[in-house]
Amino acid sequence: MRFVLASASPRRLELLARLGVTPDAVDPADIDESARRLELPLPHARRLAAEKAAAVAARHPGAVVLASDTVVACGRRILPKAEDRATARRCLELLSGRRHRVYSTVTLIDADGRARHRESTSILAFKRLSPQEIHAYVEGGEGIGKAGGYAIQGFAESFVKSLTGSHSGVMGLPLFETRALLVAAGLQLAGLQLAGLQLG
C-alpha cells in the first residue's frame, strides 16, 4: 500500500517518523489556504485538511493520503502564518499574556477513496512578553513560516505557562489522532509492533 504525506511541513514528516511511518512520497497540496469570509477557526482548519487530502489523493489514485492543518486562533480570529517579521511581531503582541487555541485537523483518505477525519484542540496560555522579548524572538526568526508566529518545539515553549491538549498537535500533527487514523486505514505502525503492543 502506497502512503503519501500531503504536506510541505518538515515537522509533519518528523512527527510521523515518531509513529514509525515513513511515507512513500511527500507531495504538498499547495492549495489556496485563505479563510472564507466569516469562516471560524475550527471549520477553516477542517476544510483545509480535507481539501489538501482531496487534492493530493486525486494525483495518487489507490494510495493512502494524509493531510493536516494547524490554525492558531485568538477567539474567533484566525492568526496568519507569519511569513515575515512584522507579521510575527503582531501575532506575538496579540498572544502576549493571553490564552489562545490551536486547532490541528487531520484527514486521511484510504486506498478505497474514503475520507476519515480527526482533530485536536489545545488551549495555551502565554506569559506576558516584554517588547524586548518580542523583538529578540522575532529577530531570531524561529516563528517565521509558523502559524501564529511561534514554534512550540523551539524557544517559544518557554513562553507557555500552560497547555491543555496536544503538544504534537500544536507542532502540526496530533499524534494520538493521527495514529488512530493510520490504524483504521490498515497501515503498519512499526514502532508499536517492535514494542510488542496491541494496535487498535
Ligand SMILES: Cc1cn([C@H]2C[C@H](O)[C@@H](COP(=O)(O)OP(=O)(O)OP(=O)(O)O)O2)c(=O)[nH]c1=O
Ligand atoms: C503553532 C505552531 C505551528 N507550527 C507550524 C506547523 C505548520 O507547518 C504551520 C501551520 O501551517 P499549515 O498551513 O498547517 O501547514 P504548512 O503550510 O506548513 O504545510 P502543509 O499545508 O503543506 O501541510 O505552523 C509549528 O511548527 N509550531 C508551532 O508551535
